[in-house]
Amino acid sequence: MARAPLGRQQLLDAARDELVRGNGVMELSALTRRAGLSTGALYHHFGSKSGLLAAIYDAFYKGLRHATADAQLPADADWATRERDRTYRFVAYHFADPLAPVLLDRTALDPQLTELEAVYIQHMSDNAAANIRHGQTLGQLPTDVDPDSAGAFVIGGLRHGIAQQLRSTPLPSPDQAAERLWRPTAASLGIV
Template sequence: MARPPVGRQQLLEAARDELVRGNGVMELSALTRRSGLSTGALYHHFGSKSGLLVAIYDGFYQGLRRATADSHLPADADWATRERERARRSVAYQFAEPLTPILFNRTALDPELTELEAAYIQGMIDMAADNIRQGQALGQLPEGVDPDSAAAYLIGGFRHVVAQQLRVVPRPTPDQAAERLWSLIATTLGIG
């Protein structure tokens, strides 16, 4: 995979650091100080502050997709075993990613991101619904479960449970949080 140009990468890393440090707030002056680059570099690489935030969101969701890709899952396992591992990998990624609490606990960092985030979430819901249909076709999930409704419920719930688990003191381990989530997923899908 090709690395982005140095100035672009510096801005991305500095912006991520600023968002974490500022709990979701990123001032351009702090960003330029941290990156060592000018606001002109920001506009050159991203077009606007919103463009930079879009790149950060995209990086987060691309990382999540890579972490939970089918290639990381046991190919010869039944649906529940495979999806339990996907849930574990998803939680592990989100617990390790410092931006997760910011992205999951704020409506949007920028008004222009609201539509983008909705598209990411809808994409996850669509993939989950297809996955549920696959489990039903294999005879490993009950036919009475509506895949589209269950997927929307699970993806929305998953995000909120991860956000809640990240706020709990003491914070559970990723494996503990994943087991809690899997219990809810299994119950929802009738495979408890």
């Protein structure tokens, strides 16, 4: 009995599994064996291996944006309390996704994705800067902190800090890791 052709989501799931198993290396032959399909299905849905990897990146960062969105945070809290919660959510998201260590420890899974990854990081840094400006406008952050530099610093620090925490032995809990990363974040922003 022939297998039904796998759809787009099944290809994404199989590719994520291969990336995790291969620590960032995904051979098309292994992917097609795992998924039980031909490379034609991959090219039909994604155009190329880079297109498949870009879709994986998109899904990861879309989930991260959702997990850390303002709608997920306590509406009536002060700026620092909301941002501490956002930091915990940022860390928890990475700890929950087995692909996160692969994405954080490699500059890019494919040379063609370097620019795409830079766009995601810039977008997160820009959002962090806008958020810092908002905290300054509310009078809850010092005004002598440059929001653009601080936003880049916070996002870069969190990404590298999470990668370091994920390599730790024993592995800390997401709450422990988030607390370890919140302290330097708060200090860099002048939060007492």
